[in-house]
Amino acid sequence: MIRQQLAALLVAAALLPAFAPVAVAENNTISSFRVIASPFTSDDVSTRHAAGIRLTMARGAIVTLTIDQPGGAVVRRLASGDQLAAGNYSWAWAGADDGGALMPDGDYVAHLVVQNGLGSDSRTRSLRKGMPPIYPANPGAITILINPGHGGINTGAATKKVTEKFLNLDIGLRLQRLLVAAGVNVVMTRTTDVHIPDPEFDVNGDGVIGPTKPGGDDWDGLAYRIDMGNEARADLHIFNHNNGAGCRCRRGTMTFTGLQRSWTPEGTAFATYVQAQQINQLDTFRSDTYYPIDWGVRNGRAFYTLSPYSLTVPTPPLEPRPALQPTVLTESLYVSDPIERGLLMQPIAREAIAIGMYLGIRDYLATRDYGIRYSVVDAPATVPVNGAADYQLQVTNTGNQTSSGWKLQLHSVPAVPFYDGSEAIGDLMGSVAIPDGLAPGQTTTLTVHAVAPPASGGWLVKGDVFIGGAERPYLSQRGVVALQVPLTTEP
Numbered sequence: 176m177i178r179q180q181l182a183a184l185l186v187a188a189a190l191l192p193a194f195a196p197v198a199v200a201e202n203n204t205i206s207s208f209r210v211i212a213s214p215f216t217s218d219d220v221s222t223r224h225a226a227g228i229r230l231t232m233a234r235g236a237i238v239t240l241t242i243d244q245p246g247g248a249v250v251r252r253l254a255s256g257d258q259l260a261a262g263n264y265s266w267a268w269a270g271a272d273d274g275g276a277l278m279p280d281g282d283y284v285a286h287l288v289v290q291n292g293l294g295s296d297s298r299t300r301s302l303r304k305g306m307p308p309i310y311p312a313n314p315g316a317i318t319i320l321i322n323p324g325h326g327g328i329n330t331g332a333a334t335k336k337v338t339e340k341f342l343n344l345d346i347g348l349r350l351q352r353l354l355v356a357a358g359v360n361v362v363m364t365r366t367t368d369v370h371i372p373d374p375e376f377d378v379n380g381d382g383v384i385g386p387t388k389p390g391g392d393d394w395d396g397l398a399y400r401i402d403m404g405n406e407a408r409a410d411l412h413i414f415n416h417n418n419g420a421g422c423r424c425r426r427g428t429m430t431f432t433g434l435q436r437s438w439t440p441e442g443t444a445f446a447t448y449v450q451a452q453q454i455n456q457l458d459t460f461r462s463d464t465y466y467p468i469d470w471g472v473r474n475g476r477a478f479y480t481l482s483p484y485s486l487t488v489p490t491p492p493l494e495p496r497p498a499l500q501p502t503v504l505t506e507s508l509y510v511s512d513p514i515e516r517g518l519l520m521q522p523i524a525r526e527a528i529a530i531g532m533y534l535g536i537r538d539y540l541a542t543r544d545y546g547i548r549y550s551v552v553d554a555p556a557t558v559p560v561n562g563a564a565d566y567q568l569q570v571t572n573t574g575n576q577t578s579s580g581w582k583l584q585l586h587s588v589p590a591v592p593f594y595d596g597s598e599a600i601g602d603l604m605g606s607v608a609i610p611d612g613l614a615p616g617q618t619t620t621l622t623v624h625a626v627a628p629p630a631s632g633g634w635l636v637k638g639d640v641f642i643g644g645a646e647r648p649y650l651s652q653r654g655v656v657a658l659q660v661p662l663t664t665e666p
C-alpha cells in the first residue's frame with residue numbers, strides 16, 4: 176500500500192515539467208534540528224543526564240518545541256509559540272514535565288513546529304531520558320572490571336598539582352555508579368588512593384615486592400589487577416588512565432587494546448566503541464579553546480596489561496597471566512595540556528568521560544556474538560587418577576547468538592598459581608551438548624561426566640564452550656574467560 180503510493184508519487188514527480196511552478200512554497204526555514212552527540216549531553220551542567228537540543232533557522236519564525244511521549248502526549252513545553260529570529264538556538268531537557276515532576280527513564284520525542292510567511296513545517300527527533308540499559312536480556316549476568324590506573328605511591332601524570340591517579344579513580348567510581356545502577360556486576364581494582372595489592376606481596380614471584388619510589392617497578396601491581404579480572408571472569412576489562420607529556424605540545428584522546436591476543440577482534444571492537452563514545456561526549460565541551468582530538472584505537476603492545484602470554488620475556492619479569500577478556504587502556508585527556516587539564520578538573524567533564532565508557536560497554540555488549548557466564552553447582556575436589564568426576568555446571572548465554580551445536584567441555588591443565596592465563600585448551604576430560612535454542616540471557620544447568628587425568632597431582636579443570644569452525648573454535652579464544660576449578664588426583 177505504502178509502496179504503491181510512493182510509486183505513484185514518483186511517477187507524478189517524473190511527469191512534472193522542469194519549469195512547472197511549485198504549487199506550494201517549500202518552507203526551508205529549518206536548516207538543522209538535532210539532539211546532539213548522545214541523548215545525555217546538555218548545556219545544563221547541573222545534570223548530565225539530560226538531552227541537548229539544537230536548532231538552526233535560516234529565517235525568523237514562530238517556534239513551538241515540545242518533548243512528547245512516543246504516543247504523542249506533550250510532556251514538556253520548551254518553546255510555546257515563541258517569535259525567534261534567524262540563528263542558532265539550544266535547549267536542554269533535564270527530564271521533568273511542565274509541573275517539575277521527573278519523568279521515568281525511557282524513550283521520548285523532541286517535536287518542533289515552525290510557522291512563518293512560508294507556511295509551517297515540523298520535525299521530530301527521538302531521544303532517551305536516562306542511561307540506556309546494558310544487555311537488557313540479563314544485565315545481572317554481566318561482570319565488568321574497572322581498573323583505575325595508578326594509586327598510592329604510583330601517581331601517574333601530574334601537572335600543577337593535578338594528579339592522574341585521583342582523576343582515574345574519580346572517573347572509575349563514576350563509571351561504577353552508572354554500571355551498578357544498570358544492574359551490572361562491577362569489580363573495582365581499587366576504590367581508594369592505594370597502591371595495589373594492598374597490602375603488598377610478591378604477586379609475580381620475581382623476588383621484588385612493589386615499587387619503592389614513584390614510577391618504580393609496578394609489575395606486581397599490574398599482575399594483580401589482571402588477576403582480579405581473570406578470577407572474576409569479567410566480560411570486559413577497562414584500565415582507565417589520563418595522559419601526560421613533558422611538553423604542552425600534546426593533547427587528545429586515544430584507546431589502546433592488545434593486537435597480539437586471541438581476543439584481538441573483540442578487543443578492537445570494544446576499544447572502537449569506547450573511543451567513539453568518549454569523543455561524542457567530549458565533543459559537547461567544544462568551545463573557542465577546546466575541541467576533541469580523536470587519536471583512535473592504538474596498539475597497546477608496550478603495555479604490560481595488553482601484552483600476550485610469555486614466560487620468557489625478561490623485562491617485565493614474567494607475564495604468566497595476561498588478561499583473558501577484551502581489555503582496553505583508555506587515555507581520555509592530557510593532564511599536561513592546560514585546556515584538557517581544565518576540563519579534567521570539572522566534575523561534569525569526568526562524568527561525561529564515564530558516560531562515554533558506559534556507552535562503549537553498552538555498545539559492545541549489544542553487538543558481541545558470544546558470551547558465557549559459568550557457575551559451579553557441584554564439583555569434586557579430589558578423585559582417583561582416571562576416576563569418574565561429575566561436574567554440575569550452570570551456563571548463562573551472555574552473547575547475542577542463540578546456541579546451535581555448542582558443547583560444554585572440560586579440559587585439564589597442570590595447576591598453576593592463580594588463574595592460568597596461557598589460553599591452553601588442555602586435555603579433554605568430558606563433553607556435553609548445550610541444548611540448541613539457548614537464547615541470549617538464558618541459563619541452563621548441565622552435568623558433564625568427566626574422567627580425571629591419568630596422573631596424580633594438582634590440576635586446573637577448565638570449563639569452555641566449543642562452537643566448532645576452523646578458527647578459534649573455543650569461546651575462551653574469543654575473550655570469554657574459561658571457568659577454572661582446582662582438582663587433585665590421587666593414585
Ligand SMILES: [Zn+2]
Nearest residue numbers: 324331416417
Ligand atoms: Zn596513567
